[in-house]
Amino acid sequence: MGSLLSWLMQIQHPNEDVVRRGRIILVLALFANAMAIIAIPLVLIATPQTAFELVAVNLLGLVVYTAVTILARKGLVSVSGVVFASVISLLTLIATFGFSNDNTTSYSSPFFLTFPIIIAGMVLKPALVWLAFLFNLAGLLIAWRLTGIPLFVGPFESALQSAAILLLFGTTLFAFVGGRITEQALRETRRFREEASRNAFRFTALNAGLEMEIVERTTALQATLRDLEQRTAAQARLLAENEQQRQVIRELSVPVLPVRDTILVIPLIGPLDPARLADLQQQALRQIVQTGACDLLLDITGVPAIDP
Template sequence: MFNSIRTLLNVRHPDEEVRQRGRNIIVIALGLLGINLVVVISLLFNLSQVTRLFATSAVSVILYIFVIFITFRGFVELAGWLTVMISLVGTLAALFVTPNGLTIIFLAVPLVLAATVLSLRSLILVFLLTACSLAGIAFFLEPTPLSLTTRDFLIPVSLLCAFLGIVSFVQSAGNEALHRRLQAALQQAKQTADQLRLLNDELDRRVDAQTEALQEALSELEERTLQQDRLLAEVIAQRDVIRNLSVPVLPAGTDLLAIPLVGTIDQERLATIQQQALTAVEQRRARWLILDVTGVPFIDTGVAGGLIQLVQSVRLLGADVVLVGVRPEVAQTMVSLGIELPITHVYSDLAGAIEDLHHHTDHSRQNNRR
């Protein structure tokens, strides 16, 4: 039952204020419908009143059912007017058909209903209709059933209707003002929500654009890093090639190896000379290693120390070192620095050294044969 009532109160109208008035109409119509049903049932036990009131109550039941139906369908303004007019016409009909001094008080009911179920403009029209009804009663119902004068009877009722009309007007005006403020606040909230949505969309677009730009920058950076790695690998490979070419180990005979040195010798290059020389002596099983320093402009204590280590290492491999091409200025520098190399074979040029070493080798072989 409660689910049915909840469904019935779901008025089909887009405006929330109109839906609220529609729910008021349905609740009032259900209440009046229940009252008329009670009246109809009571008339069944009082047959003397059936012919006079049964038709009125039955028509009211049908009208209130119709009011509920059209309200549920969304025709709230029409349903409100029907509810008010049923009350007004019913009160006037009761006054003319069964005159009763107390019945006129019910003319205030349409004003109360109008304040609940109609808009402010419609309330003003209902107030005018009620005033016209009071004027009609003053002209057509004289004297009153209670034998009161027109002034004594109509003035209090008119004041009551006026008071209720003012209260209803204030209530309806306040409700409409509140509704307008709520609508304005709702509209402002919608505009704010739309602006926030636009800002969020713009922010999303900016974030997407920045993300895309960062992705492109990252991809470009990764590509540059790969290029730099490739270039660095090429540079390292070229440096190794240049290093190997800068310290060439040349075979000068069966047991002879020659290393021509050109340019300044630093610690890195000195280590390369040592490595290349020892490797070549071991691989070729050479007996003599010729160091040609004709192209070396300067030999200091650091270079001399490295050469001494080289001589000692070569001798441990079973070979000996020959020094060739010491320039005069280099010789003077070495003497002034007190550098003494443990080399017993020193020649002025490479050709003489090779020739002498060949003779020395041949002589050694002949002695070994004997």
Template sequence: MIDRLLTIPTNDIDLQRRGRTILSVALVLLGLVILASVAVIFRPDATPSLLGLLSAAVVIAASMALAHRGQVGLAAWVLVIMIIGAAMVPILIRREVTSSLLYLTLPVVVAGVVLRPWQVWLVLATGLLVVAYKALGNAAGPQSQPEPWVLLANSGMVMATLGVISFLSAKIVVHAFAEVSASRRAADAAAHQLEELNHSLEGRVAAQTSELRAAFEEVQAQANEKQALLDELTAQRAVIREMSVPVLPVSADTLVMPLVGDIDGERMVAIQSDALAAIERSHAHTLLIDLTGVAVVDTYVAQGLLRTVQAASLLGTRSVLIGIRPEVAQAIVGLGIDVGDVRTAANLASALSL
């Protein structure tokens, strides 16, 4: 609640400081007014004093309202003028000197914390004018005594000293808050610059991220394209392999496998697997392996063909090698490969008649 009472609607640090000070002083003075009202309420002649205290309370409340609205300078002057007036009433009306002159030091002190430094001199000048007025009045009076002169001189010296101290204090405080404000503005500027750099960096990062994403998508598209080509190539190779190693039925129990071109290791494996798979599916009794289109037979190919014949024999199928060309036959003999009991035929017609 206290923080809410001392809140000033402004972003200026110095105005906030002065406004909170005004509100604090006003609350203290308001408390003193309430205590004074309680003290004089039971006196026989309490009405004038109560009216004066009520007026002071109204002025203090007005000063607080002005401070809450952000009009700190006007609130400070209202408060200081009220204090000066309260100190001058006993001097000008009741002719009391001893205590009232000392009360004139209070507005000087308050001015040092709520007004600007140059305004302290105005308050001090007002107090000194009151002191001078009282001194001249005492000098012109028929019962003038030296003691009031001494009191007035001392009061003037005290007020002048407090005025100088208040001015210097206000000057130091204003300078300190000016440095704080400058530091705050520099910090805000640095924060703003940092925020701009952050936005710029975020933009650059976003741009680079977008470029990297585009590059990644391009690489991904290329990879997908290559994978599609690889899949297509694999499918084509499978088709080519099936076409290069065909196993065709020529009757209910006879299969023919015409071979064309060179036979490498991969194709030899395909020949063996496709031939045995076809035998298993068709339950054929005879497998005719046509080598008419094979120009070269090396040791690996010859041994692979013999293993195919032997594997087919284990499945209950006899094999016949057809169309072995003379140079192929010479190569097989030259390699020293034992063909054993493998049947051969010159052409497909001869093989079918076996």
């Protein structure tokens, strides 16, 4: 049963407002079909004198309501709404003036024409509600004329007729305003949803761009880090080689030569500054410890000047 109703409520139209109105038409048409089916045996029992006519009207209603359902499901919601509201109005007029000669019924029953107006406000666009009002008003005036009911003659008749017309107008105005408010709300909702969809699309594109930029920057940063590590390693190697070269230079600038097992000679060439004297002291002490020499000779013939 649920799957059948779900299938029945499918409206072949992309616009959500049309789908909404189409589903209302389907619900009302199903309800009208059920009422017509129930009314047929009741008419046969309650009013056998007019049973044929009323049964014919209900059967006609079944056919029309079924056609309205088909049109609505195919997406022709406006057409099915116009047909549905028009048929309800015609059936109301026929039931009021076609099978009753009672003036009281003829004066009071037109108030039921507000129901087609309400239905039109639910299933049609707001502007079409006024067409439904004109259709009902014209049908009411024609029915009064054809049945010989005088128009606006006598205080009681004038009051009832004026009240019926004013009620139709008020109901139409109410349905029109309600329809415009609903239409405006749906338009705003659709605009907000479209804007949210655009923002979501822009956010997705921006997020994708940011992710690509992050990947690119991460790759560039990793390449920079690798290059920096390579440069740091190369610099460390150069510093180590430089230190080794400096050590070699210091050793060569202060050579310690063994003359005998217990005698060391250090020939000095060039000026002696505090740094070179410190190297001289370190080299001499280290060689004395290593060789166990007892004498250390300093050859200063190559030194241009000696600081006292």
